[in-house]
Amino acid sequence: MANRERVLITGPKALSEVLVTKNYVFEKPPGLRNSIGRILGEGILLAEGDEHKIQRKNLMPAFAFRHIKDLYPVFWQKTREVVQAMDNHILADAANQPTSTDPEKAGKTAIIEVGNWASRVTLDIIGVAGLGRDFGAIQDENSELNETYRQLFAPNRQALILNLLSQFLPEWFIGRLPVKRNEDVNAASRYIRSVCRSLVQEKKQKIARKEPTDHDILSVALESGGFSDENLADQLMTFLAAGHETTATSMTWAIYMLARFPKVQERLRQEVRELLPPIDSDTDITSLDIDHMPYLNAVCNEVLRYYSPVPMTLRETNQETEILGHKIPKGTRVIIAPWATNFDKSLWGPDAHEFNPDRWMPTNADDKRAASGGATSNFAFMTFLHGPRSCIGQAFAKAEFACILAGWVGRFEFELKDEEQRDEKNIEIKGGITARPSKGMYMRATIVDGW
Numbered sequence: 440m441a442n443r444e445r446v447l448i449t450g451p452k453a454l455s456e457v458l459v460t461k462n463y464v465f466e467k468p469p470g471l472r473n474s475i476g477r478i479l480g481e482g483i484l485l486a487e488g489d490e491h492k493i494q495r496k497n498l499m500p501a502f503a504f505r506h507i508k509d510l511y512p513v514f515w516q517k518t519r520e521v522v523q524a525m526d527n528h529i530l531a532d533a534a535n536q537p538t539s540t541d542p543e544k545a546g547k548t549a550i551i552e553v554g555n556w557a558s559r560v561t562l563d564i565i566g567v568a569g570l571g572r573d574f575g576a577i578q579d580e581n582s583e584l585n586e587t588y589r590q591l592f593a594p595n596r597q598a599l600i601l602n603l604l605s606q607f608l609p610e611w612f613i614g615r616l617p618v619k620r621n622e623d624v625n626a627a628s629r630y631i632r633s634v635c636r637s638l639v640q641e642k643k644q645k646i647a648r649k650e651p652t653d654h655d656i657l658s659v660a661l662e663s664g665g666f667s668d669e670n671l672a673d674q675l676m677t678f679l680a681a682g683h684e685t686t687a688t689s690m691t692w693a694i695y696m697l698a699r700f701p702k703v704q705e706r707l708r709q710e711v712r713e714l715l716p717p718i719d720s721d722t723d724i725t726s727l728d729i730d731h732m733p734y735l736n737a738v739c740n741e742v743l744r745y746y747s748p749v750p751m752t753l754r755e756t757n758q759e760t761e762i763l764g765h766k767i768p769k770g771t772r773v774i775i776a777p778w779a780t781n782f783d784k785s786l787w788g789p790d791a792h793e794f795n796p797d798r799w800m801p802t803n804a805d806d807k808r809a810a811s812g813g814a815t816s817n818f819a820f821m822t823f824l825h826g827p828r829s830c831i832g833q834a835f836a837k838a839e840f841a842c843i844l845a846g847w848v849g850r851f852e853f854e855l856k857d858e859e860q861r862d863e864k865n866i867e868i869k870g871g872i873t874a875r876p877s878k879g880m881y882m883r884a885t886i887v888d889g890w
C-alpha cells in the first residue's frame with residue numbers, strides 16, 4: 440500500500456517472535472504518537488525500549504491481580520448503579536411510548552442503545568477504580584468528559600480523510616492541517632489533559648495530608664515514585680482512553696451476540712440469578728463469586744475471541760531483522776490481526792467461525808483444554824496480545840466486563856430491535872482503534888422481574 444511493503448502475521452511462531460523474542464525491534468509506528476498520542480497521552484502505550492520497560496515495571500503492581508481483586512466491589516457497585524439508571528429509563532420510556540404489544544412486557548420494555556450505556560458505565564468505572572474520581576457519566580450522559588469522548592469516537596468524515604492521508608503524508612503535517620477535526624481533537628486533548636493533571640494534584644495533596652490510601656490505580660502508581668507529575672498525567676490519559684472504549688465495545692458485542700443467541704442468554708441469566716446476590720440488594724461481591732461462574736466466564740471469553748475490540752494493531756521494524764528466517768528490512772510495517780488469528784481453524788478447530796461459549800466449558804475436572812477454549816496454542820487468542828506489550832489492563836478489563844454483563848443479563852432481556860441485524864453482514868462497523876457498530880446497537884430491553 441502507498442508503495443510500502445506490509446507484512447501480515449497470523450501464526451503462533453511468527454507472533455511469538457514479533458511480540459516476545461524481538462519485541463523491542465518491532466515498535467509502534469512513530470506516526471501514531473502524533474495522531475492517537477494527542478488523546479492517549481505519551482504514556483506506556485506509546486513508550487519504547489528501556490523507557491517502556493521502566494514504565495511497565497512501575498505500573499505492574501497497580502494492575503496485578505492481588506490489587507485488581509480489591510476492585511470487584513467497585514465494579515459491582517457501578518454495575519448496580521447503571522442497572523438502576525437503565526431501569527428508570529426503561530420504565531419512563533415504556534410509560535411514554537409503549538413499544539411492546541405483549542401484555543406481559545407492557546410497561547417494562549423500551550428501545551435502548553447499548554453502546555451508549557456501556558461507555559457511560561465503563562467511563563465511571565475507570566474513573567473510580569483507576570483514577571479515584573467519579574465522572575458521573577451514568578447519571579448524566581452529557582457530562583463534559585463523556586461528551587468529549589463521545590464526539591472523539593463518533594464516526595467522522597474528516598477523521599476518515601485525515602486517516603487516509605496519513606498513508607501518504609507524515610503525521611506531524613496532518614496534525615497541523617487547519618481543519619475542524621484537528622481543532623476538535625486538540626481542544627479535546629487539552630480538556631482531557633487538564634482533568635488528568637488535576638487528578639494527580641488532588642491525589643498528591645490527599646497523600647500529603649496522610650489520608651487513608653485508596654485502592655485506585657493512580658494511588659498505587661504514585662506510591663511507586665517512578666513518575667513525574669506530567670508523565671503521570673500522560674499515563675492517566677492512556678488509562679482513560681484505553682480502559683473504557685475497549686470494554687464498552689466488548690459489552691456492545693456481548694449484548695448483540697446474546698440477542699442473536701437467546702438460549703445462551705437464558706442459560707447465562709439462570710446462572711447469574713442462582714449464584715449472585717440480587718442486584719437491588721446491598722450485598723457486595725468478591726472476585727471468588729465471579730470466578731465460580733463458569734458459564735459467565737465462558738460467554739465473556741467467547742465474546743472477546745469472536746469480537747476482539749481491537750481488530751488489528753501495527754508495528755514497524757527499527758532495524759533490519761527476520762521473521763521465521765525471512766529478511767525484513769528496517770522500516771517495514773507489520774500487521775497483527777486478532778480478527779484473523781482468533782478465527783484460525785488450524786488453531787481453534789473447524790468451528791472457529793461459530794459463536795460457541797461451550798468451547799470454554801470444562802467437560803470434567805481434569806479438562807485443562809477448556810481454559811484456552813480448546814485452542815492448540817497460547818497465541819491463538821490475540822485479543823489482549825501477548826508478551827511485554829500485552830494489555831496491562833487485562834485482569835481489570837475481564838473483571839469489569841464479567842460484572843457488568845452479569846448485572847445486565849440478570850436484570851434485562853435483550854432482543855434485536857431490527858431483525859435484519861441478525862445477519863452480521865448487515866451491521867456496518869466503524870473502523871478505528873476499536874471496532875464498534877457505526878450506527879449504534881439498538882435493542883429492545885425488557886426488565887425481567889424476580890432478581
Ligand code: HEM
Nearest residue numbers: 483484681682685686748749752822823828830831832836
Ligand atoms: C476488553 C478490554 C480491552 C482490550 C480488548 C484491550 C486490548 C489491548 C491491546 C490489544 C493492547 C496492545 C496494543 C498494542 O500494543 O498495539 C492493549 C494495551 C494496553 N491496554 Fe488494553 N485492552 C482492554 C482494556 C484495558 C483496560 C481496562 C485498561 C486500563 C485500565 C487497559 C490499558 C492498556 C494499556 C496501558 C496498554 C499498553 C500496554 C503496554 O504497551 O505496555 N486496557 N490493550
